[in-house]
Amino acid sequence: MVEPILDVKNVTKRFAFNNETVTALANANLTIQKGEFVCLIGPSGCGKSTLLRMVAGFETASEGELLMWTKPVQGPGPDRGMVFQDYGLFPWLTVTKNIGFGPAARGRPAKEVKETARRFVEMVGLTRFADAFPHQLSGGMKQRVAIARVLANEAEVVLMDEPFGALDAMTRERLQAELLEIWEAQKLTVLFVTHAIEEAIVLADRVVVMSPGPGRIVADERIDIPRPRDPTSPEFNELRRRLSGLLAGHH
Amino acid sequence: MTQQPAWRGPALAAAFPLLALVAWHFATSGRAYSLIPPPWEVWLELRDLAVGGIYDDAFSETLGTHALASMSRAYGGFGLAALVALPLGMLIGRVEIIRAMLDPTLQLLRPVPVTAWLPLAMIVFGLGPRSAFFLVFLGAFYPILINTIFGVRSVEPRLFEAAAMLGVSPSATFAKVVLPASLPSIFTGLRLGLGLSWVVIVVGEMTGVQTGLGAIIMEARQLSRTDIVICGMAVIGVLGFASDKLIMLFGQWLLRWSPQHG
Numbered sequence: 001m002v003e004p005i006l007d008v009k010n011v012t013k014r015f016a017f018n019n020e021t022v023t024a025l026a027n028a029n030l031t032i033q034k035g036e037f038v039c040l041i042g043p044s045g046c047g048k049s050t051l052l053r054m055v056a057g058f059e060t061a062s063e064g065e066l067l068m069w070t071k072p073v074q075g076p077g078p079d080r081g082m083v084f085q086d087y088g089l090f091p092w093l094t095v096t097k098n099i100g101f102g103p104a105a106r107g108r109p110a111k112e113v114k115e116t117a118r119r120f121v122e123m124v125g126l127t128r129f130a131d132a133f134p135h136q137l138s139g140g141m142k143q144r145v146a147i148a149r150v151l152a153n154e155a156e157v158v159l160m161d162e163p164f165g166a167l168d169a170m171t172r173e174r175l176q177a178e179l180l181e182i183w184e185a186q187k188l189t190v191l192f193v194t195h196a197i198e199e200a201i202v203l204a205d206r207v208v209v210m211s212p213g214p215g216r217i218v219a220d221e222r223i224d225i226p227r228p229r230d231p232t233s234p235e236f237n238e239l240r241r242r243l244s245g246l247l248a249g250h251h
Numbered sequence: 252m253t254q255q256p257a258w259r260g261p262a263l264a265a266a267f268p269l270l271a272l273v274a275w276h277f278a279t280s281g282r283a284y285s286l287i288p289p290p291w292e293v294w295l296e297l298r299d300l301a302v303g304g305i306y307d308d309a310f311s312e313t314l315g316t317h318a319l320a321s322m323s324r325a326y327g328g329f330g331l332a333a334l335v336a337l338p339l340g341m342l343i344g345r346v347e348i349i350r351a352m353l354d355p356t357l358q359l360l361r362p363v364p365v366t367a368w369l370p371l372a373m374i375v376f377g378l379g380p381r382s383a384f385f386l387v388f389l390g391a392f393y394p395i396l397i398n399t400i401f402g403v404r405s406v407e408p409r410l411f412e413a414a415a416m417l418g419v420s421p422s423a424t425f426a427k428v429v430l431p432a433s434l435p436s437i438f439t440g441l442r443l444g445l446g447l448s449w450v451v452i453v454v455g456e457m458t459g460v461q462t463g464l465g466a467i468i469m470e471a472r473q474l475s476r477t478d479i480v481i482c483g484m485a486v487i488g489v490l491g492f493a494s495d496k497l498i499m500l501f502g503q504w505l506l507r508w509s510p511q512h513g
Contacts, residue, residue: 056412058412058416075415076412076416077418078417078418081417082412082413082416084409084412084413088409088410088412088413089413090410090413090431090432091432091508091509092431092432092434092509093508094508101414101417102417105414105417105423105427106418133507133508135508135510149417153417
């Protein structure tokens, strides 16, 4: 068997909250192969964001271990790029500078940074807005910048925390399609948190269903419907019904 | 909505002072014993103060010297305050042990008005420009310090996460994230500090200093030269206004990325 790019082994996360210990995630196991598109889905409190943030290195596991290419995750790093729901762009930098931020921070030569930034600005279709500041962009454009900046930084794994949750339906659909295109072309590995079943089925190779109280993984479904997937097709609806059942059954 | 003509703003802004000027004129001119001189006399005096050739008394052609003296003290004190308050504010904001050590003392001294320091300043620095300089320093110091502390402490936590996952080392985080993110607050502090410098310099110069706009106002008061007092006030107003406009232009350029400023 091939080495997984990400390996989550028996991970438990506890928080201290008002002198009580809350288990946000209990005994999670998950392996992800390079190139997979995996969606974590579940109601709030199921630990999906906690798991994602531990993979990102923003939180540490109370028990168990998280491995990337068999090495333990130690803090955040450019190999695991994160896309936040609230974008997290640097408001004082232009679109180009935001996208070139990672390479520049890691000390790449200025000429290379400029060229890389230009390439990724073009890839997400923002060439006309290259010199705009984040507050001048729409939500969809901001999220394109956020995606481009982790790709420009050569992230191997892209972690996405409900990235399209704040966008209107049409923009969301367009960005989903663009993300799939980029994922295929760049051979990315994506770990994508959402609470929308339909979004998970449109995007994922695998849907990992989670449940709260304490947060845990309850199912891991492979989706073999060829892309682009039609949300009105019978097999799509069949899957939607099954995932709804899984989500509802564990409340 | 109908488009407003371009001259509407300036016309409205000028209407009120023009009315006040007219009222001043009719209230004072032609009265033999008016303690307040009419506007025309003040205008003549202002020209004499600036370029001479009208009265040729002890005050003629001295305006430039006084204005320059005040400006150098105001900007000098302000610059020194910025030089101390900016790094100190960043340290207090970001380094816990320094905050624990210095913040309580600084907060305790903050309510003491600058003018209350005047007697002490005169003892320590003597009568003269150095006391005035010290007062300006003190006046500008607190707004810059407080806003710098606030700025570096209220950086959105998300930006630290974004920087960390993009590969910014902890040691580079200050320059790459904290500093630019706190610029709007820091700028607010600098602008407030500069405004206060102008207020304080005049007070500072009223205590035994030979030159400066505050000094000329005090001297003219003792000689009952109310026209010169009003000239001094007008010049302080115009210079303070111009210096605020300048720093605002600088801020608009510096913070052109910020929806609240640019």
